[in-house]
Amino acid sequence: MGVSLKDVALRAGVSIKTVSNVVNDYPHVTPAMRARVQQAIDELGYRPNLTARHLRKGRTGIIALAVPELGNPYFAELAGAVIDAAARHDYTVLLDHTAGLREKEMLVSQGFRAHVIDGLILSPIELETEDLLGRTDTAPLVLLGEREYDAPYDHIAIDNVAAARSAVRHLVGMGRRRIAFLGARRESARQPAHLRLQGWREELAAAGLPYGDELVAPTGGYGRADGAQAMADLLDRGAAPDAVFAYNDLQAIGAMRVLSERGLRVPEDVAVVGFDDIEESRYGSITLTTVSPDKQAIARQAVDCVVQRLAGSPGAEPRRVRPGHDLVVRESTLGRHR
Amino acid sequence: MGVSLKDVALRAGVSIKTVSNVVNDYPHVTPAMRARVQQAIDELGYRPNLTARHLRKGRTGIIALAVPELGNPYFAELAGAVIDAAARHDYTVLLDHTAGLREKEMLVSQGFRAHVIDGLILSPIELETEDLLGRTDTAPLVLLGEREYDAPYDHIAIDNVAAARSAVRHLVGMGRRRIAFLGARRESARQPAHLRLQGWREELAAAGLPYGDELVAPTGGYGRADGAQAMADLLDRGAAPDAVFAYNDLQAIGAMRVLSERGLRVPEDVAVVGFDDIEESRYGSITLTTVSPDKQAIARQAVDCVVQRLAGSPGAEPRRVRPGHDLVVRESTLGRHR
DNA sequence: CTGAAAGCGCTAACAA
DNA sequence: TTGTTAGCGCTTTCAG
Numbered sequence A, B: 001m002g003v004s005l006k007d008v009a010l011r012a013g014v015s016i017k018t019v020s021n022v023v024n025d026y027p028h029v030t031p032a033m034r035a036r037v038q039q040a041i042d043e044l045g046y047r048p049n050l051t052a053r054h055l056r057k058g059r060t061g062i063i064a065l066a067v068p069e070l071g072n073p074y075f076a077e078l079a080g081a082v083i084d085a086a087a088r089h090d091y092t093v094l095l096d097h098t099a100g101l102r103e104k105e106m107l108v109s110q111g112f113r114a115h116v117i118d119g120l121i122l123s124p125i126e127l128e129t130e131d132l133l134g135r136t137d138t139a140p141l142v143l144l145g146e147r148e149y150d151a152p153y154d155h156i157a158i159d160n161v162a163a164a165r166s167a168v169r170h171l172v173g174m175g176r177r178r179i180a181f182l183g184a185r186r187e188s189a190r191q192p193a194h195l196r197l198q199g200w201r202e203e204l205a206a207a208g209l210p211y212g213d214e215l216v217a218p219t220g221g222y223g224r225a226d227g228a229q230a231m232a233d234l235l236d237r238g239a240a241p242d243a244v245f246a247y248n249d250l251q252a253i254g255a256m257r258v259l260s261e262r263g264l265r266v267p268e269d270v271a272v273v274g275f276d277d278i279e280e281s282r283y284g285s286i287t288l289t290t291v292s293p294d295k296q297a298i299a300r301q302a303v304d305c306v307v308q309r310l311a312g313s314p315g316a317e318p319r320r321v322r323p324g325h326d327l328v329v330r331e332s333t334l335g336r337h338r
Numbered sequence C: 001c002t003g004a005a006a007g008c009g010c011t012a013a014c015a016a
Numbered sequence D: 001t002t003g004t005t006a007g008c009g010c011t012t013t014c015a016g
Helices: A005-012 A016-023 A031-044 A050-057 A073-088 A102-109 A129-133 A160-173 A194-207 A224-236 A249-261 A295-311 B005-012 B016-023 B031-044 B050-057 B073-088 B102-109 B129-133 B160-173 B194-207 B224-236 B249-261 B295-311
Strands: A062-067 A092-097 A119-122 A141-144 A154-156 A179-185 A216-219 A243-246 A271-275 A289-293 A325-328 B062-067 B092-097 B119-122 B141-144 B154-156 B179-185 B216-219 B243-246 B271-275 B289-293 B325-328
Touching: A005 A016, A005 A031, A016 A031, A050 B050, A062 A073, A062 A102, A073 A092, A073 A249, A073 A295, A073 B073, A073 B092, A092 B073, A092 B092, A102 A119, A102 A129, A119 A295, A141 A295, A154 A295, A160 A179, A160 A194, A160 A243, A160 A271, A160 A289, A160 A325, A179 A194, A179 A224, A179 A249, A216 A224, A224 A243, A224 A249, A243 A249, A249 A271, B005 B016, B005 B031, B016 B031, B062 B073, B062 B102, B073 B092, B073 B249, B073 B295, B102 B119, B102 B129, B119 B295, B141 B295, B154 B295, B160 B179, B160 B194, B160 B243, B160 B271, B160 B289, B160 B325, B179 B194, B179 B224, B179 B249, B216 B224, B224 B243, B224 B249, B243 B249, B249 B271
Parallel strands: A062 A092, A062 A119, A119 A141, A141 A154, A179 A216, A179 A243, A243 A271, A271 A289, B062 B092, B062 B119, B119 B141, B141 B154, B179 B216, B179 B243, B243 B271, B271 B289
Antiparallel strands: A289 A325, B289 B325
């Protein structure tokens, strides 16, 4: 095995504790002693065994982040932000992906990494409230995203209804009358797109515009292909929308592709709004108008929640945090300026 | 703290060892004993403390993957594949990002996670051979990507020269004569784009076409914005290419955006080829022709290398693995069929 | 087949 | 200011 504190102590002719003091930058060590120990450390190439430290302290300094799919740029960007936020608190992030499967989400939330991670940030899709209520693992859990749970855990999500309404309001303001919603979940007991769908409906109702089922396009998943498929379905059944509000940017991008294949112009014939503001939406031959959640804030607050529960108030009231969001208006609703 | 083996043993009225045997599925345990212990485990909600196990065994079951940037879909997709590949060997993946900074890459390769991770898969950008030669950490290290090092570590990368040549050959075959290279690195001692640039040059030379510096567009980074900037520079200085081969898909996408802003049609006026085959390249109003490295194979082989060194042959010869690649031809060179 | 005891490397009391 | 000692929870000899 590697060199341990003991080896260094032996070499330097001091006690283990003294070496430990040096390694941990304890204040009360004479410079001479520090130098001597440091030399032994360097000569032996000593590196502290963090596993042993973790065992002793009961903490690992690792937070897990579980997202559905790293291939979705929204989650990739979010993960990057979480890694950075955690690093500022000297925490390391272990990344899991659940593929949005209830089974994997349960596994993760139930603590199959118990004792390896100090806390967990989970962005669930199919998880149910009852799954959460049966949780026995004691590591702090922070929930992310649109789904609402009646369970005692911190929850961080933007105001999805308000965000959706602002997107639809923008479309109405641009003179659109038949505004479709793309991305309701097909064949799912619960409806993960619930809040955005609700916002869409509320705003259309307020504007006196139609919001019937003929304007709702369900999808099987959350990717570009799913958005493309749903858009094709919508057109095929003659819904003839003059605008589409999609559950997320990937679906919006898939939809735009189909529109262009069918010879429909964006935004002249059909305006499109997405949700997430992934970097991809700022490129492409038509840039995408989209709801932009404050990813930095989401990441920061999620990590803060974990850190606070770990440090001070484990039994405090569950917090409900609402980071900000913006509507970023681009060519897919505004048209292109030359 | 939580319940430990001792608590379970006490409850079941057996020794610690017996409980351990049950937990670890030891063969020689009587069914009756097993049942009794299992009941105590369930009643107490016991979960093994992996940290302690790790300390004892000297292994953690964690592999680190360090990539430059999770926001680049290529790395996000690759990370997903690595996580899956690792899971098949019962390994967990800890994700780091280096931002492509030499300093962070050194930190990671030097083992600042020593004893927490069993092995490391690193995709370096700025790291130098000498940094690698000075490495003292003993965890297996596997290198990924285009950079070549004269250091005794496993290295996994597709044949970048051949891949680049196939891309350029395709452009030549489509009748293009002034084929620019986009993405040489500006202000960098070494040239990370070296091999792809070399492939571009070789193929053009073989075809008797120009490959001078006027056709090379340097970039400051690896993102869409960098590609856009470089494309704009190229056009502004009157290089007038009829095709562009970009270092990666993101740069190609940024370039296409600029072409479209300037009123140039893809591929009629300028054909574009990328590198990586990220999912985004299959969407957009013009899909992107690109070199597709076999990400699944890269991930699998990287994990295999780590696992093998961990298991059997730590001192074996460094391996040089070349996963496959394909040229995927799409609209950005072929044009659009209706 | 099961029990007792040692020790992985570290930190935190407590002593000196 | 530095040394001694007792575990953190687990696996692993070695006996029984």
